[in-house]
Amino acid sequence: MSTDDRIILLAHGDGGRLTHELVTQLFFKHLGNRTLEMLTDAAALTVGEGRIAVTTDSFVIDPPFFPGGDIGKLAVCGTINDLAVSGARPRYLTAAFLIEEGLPLEDLERIVASMAQTCNEAGVQVVAGDTKVVQRGHLDKIFINTTGVGEIPPDVDLGxxxxxxxxxxxxxxxxxxxxxxxxxxxxxxxxxxxxxxxxxxxxxxxxxxxxxxxxxxxxxxxxxxxxxxxxxxxxxxxxxxxxxxxxxxxxxxxxxxxxxxxxxxxxxxxxxxxxxxxxxxxxxxxxxxxxxxxxxxxxxxxxxxxxxxxxxxxxxxxxxxxxxxxxxxxxxxxxxxx
Missing domain, CATH: 3.90.650.10 (PurM-like C-terminal domain)
Structure with missing residues (x-):
C-alpha cells in the first residue's frame, strides 16, 4: 500500500489490486511464511505420511439470498471449491456464524438447512462451529466463516x-x-x-x-x-x-x-x-x-x-x-x- 492509503476501502476486499497489496505488504509483513506466501487456494500440509489441504474463507454477501443460491450454499461450495482446485478431496468443514440481532429465525434456519443440503450432496460434514450474536446495527444480517479440510492424493502435484x-x-x-x-x-x-x-x-x-x-x-x-x-x-x-x-x-x-x-x-x-x-x-x-x-x-x-x-x-x-x-x-x- 502506498503511504497515502491510510484507511481500508471497499476495494481492499474485491480480490483485485488493492487486495493484493494489502495481503503482500501488510499481512505478509507480520504473518508471512513459506506456505502462506504461495498464495494458493488452500495450503498443502504434510501430516504423518500423507498430505492435507486446509483453507479458510468468510462470506459476507449482500443480499444473503440471491437467484441460484444463498449465503449458506455459497459458504459450503466456496470452501469445497478452494480444496477441489488444490487437488484435494474435501472431507470436513467448520462453520462460524456471526449474526445480527433481529435476524428472523426463519431466515437463519433456511440458511442452515441450505448448508446441510449442500454438505449432504457433496459428501462433507460440518464437524465444528461457533455462533456469535451482535447488537442490531453492528453487523449486516449474517456473516459466515468456514474452514475446510481435504485429503491430497499422493500423486497430485499442482502449482x-x-x-x-x-x-x-x-x-x-x-x-x-x-x-x-x-x-x-x-x-x-x-x-x-x-x-x-x-x-x-x-x-x-x-x-x-x-x-x-x-x-x-x-x-x-x-x-x-x-x-x-x-x-x-x-x-x-x-x-x-x-x-x-x-x-x-x-x-x-x-x-x-x-x-x-x-x-x-x-x-x-x-x-x-x-x-x-x-x-x-x-x-x-x-x-x-x-x-x-x-x-x-x-x-x-x-x-x-x-x-x-x-x-x-x-x-x-x-x-x-x-x-x-x-x-x-x-x-x-x-x-x-x-
Missing part, C-alpha cells in the same frame, strides 16, 4: 512451478453469472429471472479431470473475486510467464453478456462460484476439454488461451483483431459478492 510454455488454459463454462445475479438482486434491475448464480461444488469435475489427465494438469484456480481476468493475471505474475487469451473463445451466456453491456461491466472481471480455470500440457488440451464436457458442470467448457514465455503479462486478442492488456481488477464494481 505455479509446473506451468510451462505452450500449456493450454481451459474454463469449465460461462463466466460472470454469480456476479451478475447478485448485482441484479441487490439493485433491483429486473434481471433476476434472466441470470442465475452458478454457485456449485466443483470437487467431482476437478477430480475427474485429475483422474483422466494426471500430471498433465499443471494448475487449477476457481474464479471468484476479481473474476477470470484477475485470476489469469495473478497466475502470469506468480509463474513469470505471459498468457494469451482469445476473446472469442471466452464463454459468456447471452443473458449475462446483454446485462453486462447494459450495466457497463466486464464479465471477465465478475465473480464466479461454480467456474474454474485449468492449465494443462499442450498435448492433452482436447482430452481435457472432452473430460470437462462429460460432466454437467462442464458442458460449456472451452479452451481459452495459452502460456508463452514472458514476464507476467496477460494479452487479450480481441474480436476486432486488436490486442489489449488484462490486469488485476482495479476498484470495486461490486463489493460483498461472496
Amino acid at each position: 505455479y512451478h509446473r506451468i510451462a510454455q505452450g500449456d493450454v488454459l481451459l474454463v469449465n463454462g460461462t463466466l460472470g453469472e454469480h456476479g451478475m445475479a447478485v448485482l441484479a438482486a441487490r439493485e433491483g434491475f429486473g434481471l433476476e429471472d434472466q441470470v442465475q448464480s452458478d454457485c456449485a461444488a466443483l470437487h467431482e469435475i476437478t477430480a475427474r479431470l485429475l483422474e483422466d489427465l494426471g500430471e498433465d494438469v499443471r494448475l487449477m484456480r476457481d474464479l471468484t473475486r476479481g473474476g477470470f481476468a484477475t485470476s489469469v493475471k495473478e497466475i502470469a505474475v506468480s509463474a513469470q510467464c505471459d498468457i494469451w487469451i482469445s476473446e472469442g473463445d471466452v464463454p459468456v451466456s447471452p443473458n449475462t453478456r446483454g446485462a453486462a453491456e447494459m450495466l457497463g461491466v466486464d464479465p471477465m472481471y465478475l465473480a464466479n462460484e461454480g467456474k474454474f480455470l485449468a492449465i494443462v500440457s499442450p498435448g492433452k488440451a482436447e482430452r481435457a476439454l472432452a473430460a470437462l464436457k462429460e460432466h454437467p458442470l462442464g458442458r460449456e467448457a472451452r479452451i481459452v488461451g495459452e502460456v508463452r514465455s514472458g514476464q507476467g503479462n496477460v494479452y487479450l486478442k480481441t474480436l476486432l483483431g486488436g490486442t489489449k492488456y488484462l490486469d488485476l481488477l482495479a476498484g470495486a464494481p461490486l463489493p460483498r459478492i461472496c
Whole structure:
C-alpha cells in the first residue's frame, strides 16, 4: 500500500489490486511464511505420511439470498471449491456464524438447512462451529466463516512451478453469472429471472479431470473475486510467464453478456462460484476439454488461451483483431459478492 492509503476501502476486499497489496505488504509483513506466501487456494500440509489441504474463507454477501443460491450454499461450495482446485478431496468443514440481532429465525434456519443440503450432496460434514450474536446495527444480517479440510492424493502435484510454455488454459463454462445475479438482486434491475448464480461444488469435475489427465494438469484456480481476468493475471505474475487469451473463445451466456453491456461491466472481471480455470500440457488440451464436457458442470467448457514465455503479462486478442492488456481488477464494481 502506498503511504497515502491510510484507511481500508471497499476495494481492499474485491480480490483485485488493492487486495493484493494489502495481503503482500501488510499481512505478509507480520504473518508471512513459506506456505502462506504461495498464495494458493488452500495450503498443502504434510501430516504423518500423507498430505492435507486446509483453507479458510468468510462470506459476507449482500443480499444473503440471491437467484441460484444463498449465503449458506455459497459458504459450503466456496470452501469445497478452494480444496477441489488444490487437488484435494474435501472431507470436513467448520462453520462460524456471526449474526445480527433481529435476524428472523426463519431466515437463519433456511440458511442452515441450505448448508446441510449442500454438505449432504457433496459428501462433507460440518464437524465444528461457533455462533456469535451482535447488537442490531453492528453487523449486516449474517456473516459466515468456514474452514475446510481435504485429503491430497499422493500423486497430485499442482502449482505455479509446473506451468510451462505452450500449456493450454481451459474454463469449465460461462463466466460472470454469480456476479451478475447478485448485482441484479441487490439493485433491483429486473434481471433476476434472466441470470442465475452458478454457485456449485466443483470437487467431482476437478477430480475427474485429475483422474483422466494426471500430471498433465499443471494448475487449477476457481474464479471468484476479481473474476477470470484477475485470476489469469495473478497466475502470469506468480509463474513469470505471459498468457494469451482469445476473446472469442471466452464463454459468456447471452443473458449475462446483454446485462453486462447494459450495466457497463466486464464479465471477465465478475465473480464466479461454480467456474474454474485449468492449465494443462499442450498435448492433452482436447482430452481435457472432452473430460470437462462429460460432466454437467462442464458442458460449456472451452479452451481459452495459452502460456508463452514472458514476464507476467496477460494479452487479450480481441474480436476486432486488436490486442489489449488484462490486469488485476482495479476498484470495486461490486463489493460483498461472496
